[in-house]
Amino acid sequence: MVNDLRHQEILVNFTDNHTRQINTFELDPNIQASDVTTKPEGLEVIWSGDKHRSLYSWDWLSRHVPFSAAPTQKHPRQDWRHVSPASAGLLQADFTSVMNDDSALGSFLEHIRTCGFSFISKMPSTPEATQKLLERISFIRPTQYGSFWDFTSEAKPVDTAYTNLPLSLHTDTTYFNDPAGLQLFHVLQPATQGGGQSTFTDCFAAAQHLYKLNPDYYNILSSVRIASHASGSSERFGTFMNTSSHASGFPVFTHSAPHIRPHPRNLTQIRWNNDDRHSSTQWPSHERMIMWYRAARVWSEILHSKAFMWEVPLQPGMPVIFDNWRMAHGRRAFEGQRRVCGGYIGMDEFLARGRMINDSARLTVEARPEASESDEGKDNEEKIKKEQVEEEKIEEKQEEEVEPDVVPQKDDAGVDRPIAS
Template identity: 35%
Template sequence: MWCQRLAWLLRGRRGSAGRRWPWLPRGPGPVLAVPARCHPTAPASPCCAWQLHQDHLELRYGSTVMRLDFVWLRDHCRSASCYNAKTSQRSLDTASVDLAIQPQAVRVDETTLFLTWPDGHVTRYGLEWLARNSYEGQKQQVMHPRILWNAEIYQQAQVPSIDCRSFLETDEGLKEFLQNFLLYGIAFVENVPPTKEDTEILAKRISIIRETIYGRMWYFTSDFSRGDTAYTKLALDRHTDTTYFQEPCGIQVFHCLKHEGTGGRTLLVDGFHAAEQVLHQAPEHFELLAKVPLKHEYVENVGGCHNHMIGVGPVLNIYPWNNELYLIRYNNYDR
């Protein structure tokens, strides 16, 4: 029953080519119940028109045409009895929603859609909220705006590093760091004292620290104390780390505490920029990298460390509703 209800809630999603997801049931064809109406709006507001069908409401707001299933609308009611605004959590039991539910009355004003349900319950939806949260609205949105770069672009951008004191003690310093990180995928903090303890203080300023098979914070050098190429003197080519985790780490903090001799240069690559090039030059290859799962594996038997971890997933991970790339999982050493 739950699978059926979840499928019903998702049945309006379509793929990038407009194809309905093959594992979701098709609903009955639309039956016109009420003629389309264009309601007067304030001069600065976009025209809103709606059309009632057997199982959904078609709503045009500005340039967005939304197909809003009645079950989805009832499930997303934000009234006090259906949604706890203090915890931002749903109170309504989705399993209690009748799959054949239809509103008894529909009304739209300049900013709000009003639906009256068979039990008399009235739901109010802001039109802007619907435009942002509908399937059609989600397709038009970018979840994570980014600036794609190569060496030349990044050098010309002259992205500033953040001083450690400003980063730790001011909201402006933290904000600038986070903006750099979210836009470019990398960011730098200068003048951090060369200790693990100070590095941990800095890391906690960004987020919680995730426990791993290496611990929460750890040293590494070319002593082969762990069964990984990173603990050798061999150069490392381009890769992403922790591909063998079920969920690879999203943020990594590196701090060079001491350097003697030569070598040790860091190679940074914008994988999203590389993926964009593949998409334009060989879209069939992009599709292959986004669909075919690869197994990444970490096998360690060094000293007292015995670990065997496997992570499976495609190289390019994209949101299915707007084809936006959000994660790259690739490490040729661990395949």
């Protein structure tokens, strides 16, 4: 009897983690549904053989479609939205709410997933609070730079970020097989003698613009693999050289549907760091190399154009967290001392946390709608949504038009390319 109870306890524990309890390959391959009945709670199936009964809830069935549509050139509507530079500062989450309220945490993570970033307001200006915020989402991902960073502008050979030099727009860890997912910056001390403003660009929106401007340029940045690397030295690791296990590297644009022509609607990841681009890249041909450089030059100009790039002087108590697979970031040169802390979180951990917390957060919001968001947060969200609707209307009417500050001109080879004003 004790053994039976122990066996049942083990089964319950395994069932709780949703792993399979039946060996699929021991089932009769000829088994069929002998009876199917629709019920309010779901679809009931009686199977042939031992007449086993299965009940599949309607919700479960809607989320588990067994067969995908045949490959097609038609793309699903993008699951992200662009926040313009003018409205970037409106996307904020209250630190205390995020730390103590799961529904607020769920909204915060959803904003990062769909918009690419979020500021955190009213936060203690300490590394301890910053680390707790990161760990509220998930564990901090360690790299050759350590786990949680807290550094000043004292020059170190580990990376250019540990200097006062300007940093062009880029994404981090392009040389990883699995680049860092989220990245957080908290400026604990702004530059004492001026400068050091942070710059950001929504690369998904910029890539969408490049596609409209020149699909061939978009396609070559989606297909040619570029080798990247990080090399330097640190007190902990000594001299290092970090590259992906794929010697040929990765393309700038990665898509969720590589079997069809690349398109911004299934764009999933940006890898862009010209400073970390390695000389070992092997080009498919001389012609493709020349075209890639032309496309990359145009891409860089779009990223840095005022239509997409925004600048912010990060302040103590107002950190920013962003999707490193989507948002490019940079920094202006500065003088004096500057102190920054932060860290990385893996993409898998970020998405898993969001899925888990949002299921329960939605129920909490429905039960306590007055506690879901502050009035200010709702107003900001409405402003951003309204702006998005207006942008979509303009895009539908002028789908092939170029943004006013990125004008196509002919280069020396007679190829159209935009020149940022």
